[in-house]
Amino acid sequence: MFKSAGLLVFALISLVTPGLSEKSTSHVAVLYSQCWHEFPLSTAILRTSRDGSSELVSKVSFIANPSQNQPPLDRLDNYAPWTHEPICTGVLQSLDSKLCVYTNATFSNGRGISIITTPRIADEFANLPIFRSANALDGINVFSGAWYTEKLPGKGVGMLARKQLKFKDRVTAYTPALVALLEDELKTMEREQLYRVAVNQLPEATRDAYMDLAYVYGEPKVRVQDIVKANTFQLHVGGQNHLAVFPETSRLNHACAPNAQYYLDPALLTHFVHATRPISIGEEITISYTSPLELTDSRQRHLQEGFHFTCSCPRCSAKATTDATLHKIGDLQTALNDWSATSTATPKLAEKLIQLYRTEGLDGFLDVPYGFAALAYNAVGDTTRAIKYAKLAKEAILLKDGPWTPNMQIWTELLKDPTQHWSFRRRK
Ligand SMILES: *[C@@H]1O[C@H](CO)[C@@H](O)[C@H](O)[C@H]1NC(C)=O
Numbered sequence: 001m002f003k004s005a006g007l008l009v010f011a012l013i014s015l016v017t018p019g020l021s022e023k024s025t026s027h028v029a030v031l032y033s034q035c036w037h038e039f040p041l042s043t044a045i046l047r048t049s050r051d052g053s054s055e056l057v058s059k060v061s062f063i064a065n066p067s068q069n070q071p072p073l074d075r076l077d078n079y080a081p082w083t084h085e086p087i088c089t090g091v092l093q094s095l096d097s098k099l100c101v102y103t104n105a106t107f108s109n110g111r112g113i114s115i116i117t118t119p120r121i122a123d124e125f126a127n128l129p130i131f132r133s134a135n136a137l138d139g140i141n142v143f144s145g146a147w148y149t150e151k152l153p154g155k156g157v158g159m160l161a162r163k164q165l166k167f168k169d170r171v172t173a174y175t176p177a178l179v180a181l182l183e184d185e186l187k188t189m190e191r192e193q194l195y196r197v198a199v200n201q202l203p204e205a206t207r208d209a210y211m212d213l214a215y216v217y218g219e220p221k222v223r224v225q226d227i228v229k230a231n232t233f234q235l236h237v238g239g240q241n242h243l244a245v246f247p248e249t250s251r252l253n254h255a256c257a258p259n260a261q262y263y264l265d266p267a268l269l270t271h272f273v274h275a276t277r278p279i280s281i282g283e284e285i286t287i288s289y290t291s292p293l294e295l296t297d298s299r300q301r302h303l304q305e306g307f308h309f310t311c312s313c314p315r316c317s318a319k320a321t322t323d324a325t326l327h328k329i330g331d332l333q334t335a336l337n338d339w340s341a342t343s344t345a346t347p348k349l350a351e352k353l354i355q356l357y358r359t360e361g362l363d364g365f366l367d368v369p370y371g372f373a374a375l376a377y378n379a380v381g382d383t384t385r386a387i388k389y390a391k392l393a394k395e396a397i398l399l400k401d402g403p404w405t406p407n408m409q410i411w412t413e414l415l416k417d418p419t420q421h422w423s424f425r426r427r428k
Pocket of ligand 1: 079080081082083104105106107108109130131132133134
């Protein structure tokens with residue numbers, strides 16, 4: 001299904017009822033704060049242009065293609081690494097730049113990719129090794145053999161384990177079909193026009209996989225944006241948030257005690273998913289769309305606002321128990337973070353914290369309690385256990401944040417020589 005790192009996305013991609021004038025500002029509403037069931041599309045008229053003017057000056061000015069008569073190979077060279085001439089909007093005030101569609105239709109053995117961004121950021125994308133070296137994407141965009149999809153009762157399509165999976169097993173690793181800079185300036189139909197160019201330029205199989213994805217509103221005139229809304233992950237490139245849609249990965253449903261964890265690798269533009277505990281054949285593979293460490297009401301709000309569903313998994317329905325455990329986790333972490341002379345922190349407290357995470361099904365988030373355990377053991381001079389937990393913390397962070405996270409550094413440092421680490425014998 002879908003997931004986003006932030007709710008911002010949903011506030012900004014808004015839909016307009018076709019046929020109704022954008023002048024009717026009295027009906028302007030921001031959809032994200034509403035439950036969409038109570039707010040059907042027929043009454044949702046969203047956003048006029050930012051200055052409130054009703055001029056329908058299209059920002060999407062399609063450039064006549066000057067090189068139409070030239071041989072196709074010539075054109076390939078002209079726009080490398082793009083296989084199509086970029087199609088651009090006029091200058092958007094909020095970006096001080098135009099937005100263009102950049103497509104490489106032969107990308108990654110013909111999977112293709114379309115990116116809507118500014119020319120400056122397009123250069124940053126173009127300089128990534130994945131557009132330059134043939135083997136930069138080794139092992140990516142290939143079927144892992146770990147999963148299949150199936151229609152699940154009341155859930156839409158889900159992803160299930162095709163074989164027994166264990167901790168750290170790769171589930172998926174895919175690049176997006178569509179990437180689009182997050183802006184709030186284009187009118188909905190203009191944006192739709194631009195997004196459609198991007199999707200239409202993709203190879204047929206990728207385009208079909210995209211158009212097959214779930215959507216929220218169901219209005220065909222804005223289907224390409226509707227699919228982005230339901231399936232987006234955020235990708236930060238060139239200082240700007242981009243929305244990215246990964247067709248295969250979109251089939252992963254949400255769980256508040258997920259059995260898999262994901263991260264986005266910005267250099268490889270790749271979304272990686274790994275199992276965080278054993279998953280049996282035929283069992284659904286899930287990730288969390290919102291932090292499972294948030295209190296239940298807050299998780300419900302995020303899921304409702306961002307993804308338009310009410311969570312009914314055990315950690316959501318047993319709110320009192322779940323929240324009590326989360327408070328206990330919070331208290332333990334506060335105690336373990338206390339490095340004063342009166343601190344009550346002990347390795348035993350850290351072990352208790354690990355246990356709580358495990359029983360809550362938060363296996364994909366164990367880097368935090370493992371880290372506390374490494375420090376707590378080192379603080380009493382038990383370097384053997386400090387090393388053990390620092391290694392576990394590193395392993396867990398890799399699955400959660402990817403190899404480039406600055407948090408890795410903490411544990412790499414401790415592992416170099418625990419006795420030289422600031423935490424060594426701090427509590428004894
Ligand atoms: C498109 O991307 C691939 C990498 O998968 C690259 O090898 C190819 O040269 C790119 N196409 C163009 C026209 O640069």
